[in-house]
Structure formats: structure tokens, C-alpha cells
Amino acid sequence: MSNWLLPESLADVLPAEARRIEELRRYLLDLYRTYGFELVAPPLAEYLESLQAVSGSKLNLRTTKVVDQLSGRTMGIRADITPQVARIDAHLLNRNTVTRLCYCGSVLHARPEGLLSDRELLQIGAEIFGYAGVEADIEIIHLALASVAKVGVKNPRLDLNLPAIGHAIIQMDPLLVPYTDTIFDLLSAKDIPGLRALQSSIPNSQEQSIQALLILCSLYGEANQVIAKARQVLPTSASITHALDQLQSLVDSLDIPALTVDLADMGGSSSYHTGVVFCVYADGWHDALVRGGRYDGVGKLYGRDRPATGFSMDLRKLSAGLAEAKPVRAIRAPWGTDAALQDTLKRLRESGEIVIQMLPDQSPVADEFLIDRELVCEQGQWQVRTIA
Template identity: 55%
Template sequence: MGLHEVHTRSRFFFVRCFYELRTRKRMGKWLLPESLADILPAEARRIEELRRLLLDLYRTYGYELVMPPLVEYLDSLLSGSGGDLDLHTFKLVDQLSGRSLGIRADMTPQVMRIDAHLLNRAGVTRLCYYGSVLHTRPRGLWATREPLQIGAEIYGHAGPEADVEVMRLALESVARAGVADYRIDLSHLGVVRALLEADPAAAARADEIFGLLRDKDTPGLAALAPALRADTAAALQALPGLYGDADVIERARGLLPALPQIAAALDTLASLARALDVEVGIDLADVRSFHYHTGIVFAIYCDAWPNAVVRGGRYDDVGRDFGRARPATGFSLDLRELAGLLPPAVASSAVRAPWGTDPELAKAVDALRAAGQIVVQSLPGHEPDEQEYVCDRELVLRDGAWQVVLLAPAAPSSPH
């Protein structure tokens, strides 16, 4: 958990509790399960526009679209995740085979399976994807349990060039969407891995250490000190404080043991920070998904949201469970979350047209729609409902021809 999340969680928690209690009283039996919600017209349109925009962006980089199924056999769905996805995955029994199925909680393992087992290409493969995923519990404050995940992955290249590409693409995704005031935080799991490999006592308590680092629990790490080597204990206690701008990398060189793996990880972080043309933060205690990612990890934060908007990183050789170990790096984000960071969608302008059987009217309507115009035909006995659309023009019959004319702006309502 980054300090950005720590500082904002308590404030958002009480607001969320108040909102949920009020919603439960108002909606009664119509209330959906907790952390699930309908997507209404304006938001749905915004999300769909973002989906198209981002998929078109990824295509310009050479990423090919794949669409894996919503449900898979559980052993396949959890392969390579190191157990990180197990608690977040809904399970059920397949009535055809009797085997355990899972509803995907993350699409990345599925895309990895496609690369390793179905495409089986020798060189670099770039894949992108989108679709609903389902979580047993929300993964962050105000997070939905049904994210609309979209992402991109590179397989087959172990060098930092692939990491730079996916980070730049992730940053461009946020920028193209229209989000302002964002930054990227970098970490490298090679630092913590090197500390654990050098101290068997620390390796034996790895899961406990990961939890303490995620929570930035320095007192908890200090309590472990008597059971660890002195240099390991000091390094682990220093990690939560190694958070800030790129200068943190040089501070880390002076505080952490002079192990070759740590030096290489810090060199990689410094190189990547120089390659990105945005504000870069360093958080060496970010060990989220430690069992899954293997090297560089990154997260993009926005000032208006307590959770990371984008998460990604390197997960080399995880595809071994599918019979083919490959270098891999990528990222994913939730379209619903991204859309929620944008200003309210502006209502689209539309043409109002009468309902009728006149062939010339039908031709005029078809021509307008073929040109990309929104045409709303008023059904008999009903005034047009203008909620998602604002009819600022009207199709009228004049001089024997159907013509589009501007409507006068609606007069402001008088005060009561």
C-alpha cells in the first residue's frame, strides 16, 4: 500500500459507510449485493467511448486483441498466480464435467495461457484485452467487485525496453482518457527477494514480512528483528521509509546491503525513471502481488482517487505452468474506475424527428444516421424524453422536403 493510499483511506472509509447505510434504507429489496452496481446510460456511454479509444490506441502500438472466456477450469485460471488470486476468485462446479470452475478475477493469466499454449510464437507477442472480471471482495476503497478490465501485455522480451513501452502506454492511456494530475510509482521486487535469499530466517517468514511491508508496519518489522540477521532487519525496517521521488534510489544504496541483486534492481529503477517524461515516485516497500510479479512493478495514481488507477509490472517465466516460460510484462486498469475520474459526460446533441410512414422521411432519417447523427423519433402520444440526448435540431417538412432546422433554446424555468 503506497502512502498516497494510507493518507486517504480513513477519510474515504467514513464517507463510504454513510453512503451505503443511506442507500440500503432507500432501496430496500432492490439493493444489489455490496460493491456491485448497475451502469446507467451516461456512464455506460462514457465507458464504451473509453474502451474504443484505448483499444484503438493499443492497436497503433501493434497490440492484438484477444477475448478469453469468463469462466475456466480453476486449476488453469489460478496457474502462475502464486495463490494471489485464490481468495478473490468465485468458485463453482461444472455440471458437465464435475470439475471446479472459477469466474476470472484477473484476465492476465488467461492472456498468458493464450500466448504460451495457443499462439506459441517464437518472437515478441503484443496482446491486449478487455472484459468483466469478478472479485469475491473489493480490492480497494470504493472499488467495485465487477471491474471492467482492460490491459496490454508484451511477451518474449526480457530487456527494459519492454517495461518502458508498457509504462509509456499505461501513462498514455490515462492521459488520452482525459485524467489530469497523475503520477507513476515504481518499485522492484528484486530488492526484497535479495534480502530474503540472503537470510534463511527471513525467507521462512516471507508471507509475514510481505504483509508487514504492504501495511508499512515498521513497528511490526522491528518486532521481527531478533529472529533475523542484523543487516536484514535494518534493511526491512528501512524499506517503508524509502518512498518519494527518484532521489530515494540513491538513499537506498546507502541504507540497504551491498548485494549484487539489490544494486542491479536499483540501477534498473534509475534507468526507467530517466526514461519516463512524467513525475516518478519510488516505493521500495510495494510488494503487492509478490508471488506473481518477478521484477519491476508500477502503479499510476491520480489525486482524485485513493486507489491505484493502473497497476502493472514484470512477471517473467510465470507461463511455465502452461508449458512455456517466457519473459512478460504488462498492465491493466478498470474502465469503470477510470471513467469515474472524469468530469460528468456532456449530453449529446440529437435531431428530433416525427414518427411516420412517409418513405422520404425514412430516407432523411437514414441519411442522417448514416452520417453519424443521433436521430430520436417521437413515438405517437409521447413527448421525447431528453436525458442522455439534447434535441437541439428538428427534422421538419418544408416546401415538400424534409429539412433539419435549429430549435430555439429552452427558456429558463421561473423560480418558485
């Protein structure tokens, strides 16, 4: 095997794409600052006990393990930044007020999530801690939609769900409870044969509960219609009614045209969500572009029980679905060290121009830049001239 061949599902990012990803990062972090979010930067690796404090999370299986050469303890390379930000809020900042935090950094998955997924993501997100009301969920959802609009995503679609409905159905049959994670995966994939096969593998499981789970797979579409139908076809219980009331209240509070509900979508890749979850979809991406939701109680694992809600997205995935990055305009300048030329180069660059000073015998070819002007000396003055 060639020594330069990268591991499976890992890839280099080349100049034009890397530049656009960095621009997206700047645009979004600047946007979050205008909403009052403070930037934090957790470490790439932590002791495994800290990263896996989110008990039962699928993130445990996605975490790559390494040995710390200083302490001999096992460390994990983060697979999700959200729990780290919850740790910062609960353990380091230790505030009693509402805290808004944002972040951007690389994460590594031990295995790709799907056939078209990468193992390395550039995750960016925003989180609100310390407020349990629906107003925080509304702000986070609006910010998620503002994020994709900021970078030029056309006609995004917001999809909502409340996994408490699925939990309530599972709780109706104690035999199903140990299989909650598996059931949620099957529901999210709308894998009806998989649900029936699971029923066959659990003797004495209640037919009513399995049928209710199968019904969830068909409950998706326009928000108000889906909620109304769910009230008619799902089992009657106080917990299911309460969850549907919560979901209806959030729908009524959101003035968003393309708003749908999918009662089988249990939050995608994360298992720590405790309240409403949402996804943003758009043409050009095969999967959800943004995932988020409420995850109250995660901070308790780090010392303080704080309500929390937020979202995240992968900038590499976001960039891949946008129009191809175009070269940027640049100025070509000759090689030279005289003061007049150097002063002109400095002035142009400080004004925001890209000026490439050609080394002796250098070819002006560069995929990242469109060299449409040149710096020439006319009558003792350096001038920018358009290249014919």
C-alpha cells in the same frame, strides 16, 4: 430483503456512465492497435486448475468458484485477465517471436480489495511476450502513460519499484521467507507497527533484516534521490546492488518529469511479478489508476517459459474519476413511416447524428441526450431545425 437488491460491492452502471465507459474502451483498444497490439478475448470462466496455475498468487483467494454443470468439475470466474493472456501466448499462439496482445473484459473478485473498491471490474490492458530486455518495459510504460493521456487524465505520476530488493532482504533471514506475502502486504501499506508485530511473532528473526524492511517504508520520492539513499542505508549485498542498478538503468532510460520510486510498493494486488513494477497515479483517484510490471516465467505454467511485461487498469474506476459525463446532442423526429421521412432518418444516422423518432404520445425527456434540434417538414422537404 428486496429481490432487486444487489450483492455488496456490486453496482449497476447507468446510461451516461455506461456510454462513457464504452467510449473509453474503444479509444484505448484503438490506441493499442496503433502500437501493433492484437486483441484477444479469453472466456469469463475456466477450470480452476487453469486459473490457479499461477502458484501462490493472491488471485486464488479472489477467484469465485462455481461447479460446471456439464463436467462436474470446479470452475473459477476470473479475477484477473493477465494470466489468461499468458496462457493464450504460451499454449495457443505458440509463437517464437515477440507478441503484443491486448484485451478488455469483466473480472469478478470474491471480496473487494478495499473499502472503496468494487468486486466487478472492467479490466483493460496490454502485454508484451517474448522479449526480456528493458526496451519492452519502456514501451509498456510509455503506452500506459499514453493511455491515461488519451482519455484526459491530467498530470499523471509514474511510480516505479523493483520487488527484487524486498526479496533480497527477506532472503537474508530464512525465518522470514515463509512470510513473504504477508511482509509484502505490510510493506505496500507502509504498516510499520504491523512489521514490528510480525517480528515479535517470529522468534530468533534477525534484527538487521527487519530494520532493513522498516527502512524500505521510508524510501520513496524523487527517483534518483531515493536510489542514491538506498545505496547508503540498505544492507550491502550483491543482489541488492544489482537490483538498484537495474532500477537506475530504467530510470535513466525514461524521460518522464513526474517520476518517483517507492521501494516499499511491492506490486499491489498481484504476486506474480518478477521484475520492475510500476503504478500510475493522478489527482481524483484514491488509488493507483494503472498497475503493471514484468512477470517472466508465468507462461511456463502453461507450457512455455516466456518473458513478459504489461499493465492493466479498471475502466469503471477510470471513468469514475473523470468529469461527469455530459449529455450528447440529438435530433427529435416525429413518428411516421413514409418513405421520405425514413430516408432522411437513415441519412442522418449514417452521418453520425443521433435521431430519436418520437413514438405517439412519447415525452422527449431523456437524461442521456440533449435534444437541441428537431426534424420538421417544410414545403414537402424534411429539414433539421434548431429548437429555440
